[in-house]
Amino acid sequence: MTTDALFFPLxxxxxxxxxxxxxxxxxxxxxxxxxxxxxxxKTQILVSTALMTVTLIPCVYVLPETFEFDxxxxxxxxxxxxxxxxxxxxxxxxxxxxxxxxxxxxxxxYKHVLLLVDSCKMGAAPNIIQGLALGYISCIIPxxxxxxxIGFSFEKAxxxxxxxxxxxxxxxxxxxxxxxxxxxxxxxxxxxxxxxxLPSSIRDKTDALxxxxxxxxxxxxxxxxxxxxxxxxxxxxxxxxxxxxxxxDILKPVQFCGLLVGAMLPYAFSAMTMKAVGDAAEQMMVxxxxxxxxxxxxxxxxxxxx
Numbered sequence: 001m002t003t004d005a006l007f008f009p010l011x012x013x014x015x016x017x018x019x020x021x022x023x024x025x026x027x028x029x030x031x032x033x034x035x036x037x038x039x040x041x042k043t044q045i046l047v048s049t050a051l052m053t054v055t056l057i058p059c060v061y062v063l064p065e066t067f068e069f070d071x072x073x074x075x076x077x078x079x080x081x082x083x084x085x086x087x088x089x090x091x092x093x094x095x096x097x098x099x100x101x102x103x104x105x106x107x108x109x110y111k112h113v114l115l116l117v118d119s120c121k122m123g124a125a126p127n128i129i130q131g132l133a134l135g136y137i138s139c140i141i142p143x144x145x146x147x148x149x150i151g152f153s154f155e156k157a158x159x160x161x162x163x164x165x166x167x168x169x170x171x172x173x174x175x176x177x178x179x180x181x182x183x184x185x186x187x188x189x190x191x192x193x194x195x196x197x198l199p200s201s202i203r204d205k206t207d208a209l210x211x212x213x214x215x216x217x218x219x220x221x222x223x224x225x226x227x228x229x230x231x232x233x234x235x236x237x238x239x240x241x242x243x244x245x246x247x248x249d250i251l252k253p254v255q256f257c258g259l260l261v262g263a264m265l266p267y268a269f270s271a272m273t274m275k276a277v278g279d280a281a282e283q284m285m286v287x288x289x290x291x292x293x294x295x296x297x298x299x300x301x302x303x304x305x306x
Contacts, residue, residue: 008063009167012088015055016048016171023048023175038212041179042103045172045219049096052171053089060085083156084164090152091165091230094145095172095223101145102222105138107215112137142222146229153230159237166230169223176220179213186210 023044032040063081104110108117112134119130149169153161190206240247 008059008084009164011059011062012056012164012167012171015059016052016167017174019048019052019055019171020174020178022051024178035208037208038107038109038215041212041216042100042219044175044179045099046096048172048175049092052092052168056085056088077158079157079160084161087153087157087161087165088168088171090149091168091227092171094149094165095169095226097145098142098169098222098226099172099176099219101138101141102218103215105134106218108211142226146226149230150233159234159241162230162237163234166227166234169227169230173220173223173227176216176223179216180220181213184213186213 026044026047027040030036030040060081063084066078066080068076068078105112107113116127116130116134119126149165150162153165155161157164186206186209190203190210193202193206
């Protein structure tokens with residue numbers, strides 16, 4: 001395997017950063033209103049995906065025309081330059097499809113969510129049943145995209161192809177994560193506006209931005225989960241290569257213990273993250289309560305509205 005093939009993943013990431021920077025500027029080409037804010041934010045992801053596809057073309061020429069990978073047991077695989085480009089492209093566009101599919105099942109602009117809203121009028125039970133059904137159905141298209149990406153990438157470039165496909169899927173993630181900031185910032189701004197007694201029209205605008213931010217947050221999670229699936233497969237392949245084994249027998253004590261620990265780690269990190277958020281929220285609530293009580297006391301002492 002050549003050194004160029006090792007540096008190539010870094011160039012993929014660099015191309016994604018450049019494309020993301022440029023795509024953010026496209027928001028200035030249209031007038032953003034309360035009605036079209038969500039579509040404008042969503043368009044940035046599509047623009048970044050198209051720009052990254054174009055930006056990757058010069059990067060591909062860093063690779064030799066053909067290069068080989070040692071798959072073990074004396075087996076080598078010849079990989080062409082444009083096969084590597086195809087792996088990145090299918091990962092990139094699969095991520096875009098997954099993102100748009102996520103929006104379709106989470107945005108209040110589509111019939112799936114509107115039908116769920118209608119079921120909420122019938123009580124909690126229909127809401128839970130229809131909500132679970134909607135969540136399960138939303139997994140179909142992303143799983144098919146992931147299967148197509150893995151199958152194509154592995155056929156063309158082995159586990160190296162799966163790895164660079166994961167990088168391609170992460171190419172638009174900077175834009176998605178940047179847009180995520182609209183949600184909490186707008187929500188906090190709306191809460192401040194309401195507490196300050198500002199007109200309801202201000203709250204309507206912040207609610208629209210908050211809804212757009214929540215939807216794009218779901219899109220970002222689709223990118224992250226899809227790429228995590230590909231990266232997990234690539235890391236497992238690297239583990240198999242490292243221990244110089246063709247397969248891992250989970251009936252062996254060491255492998256089975258490792259499987260249990262590996263399955264536990266996502267829950268452990270999630271628990272630590274949730275605890276940190278809960279602690280921060282509790283401290284914030286204590287501060288707000290103390291501030292509110294202090295304001296009431298000043299109002300009672302001075303006779304003026306605080």
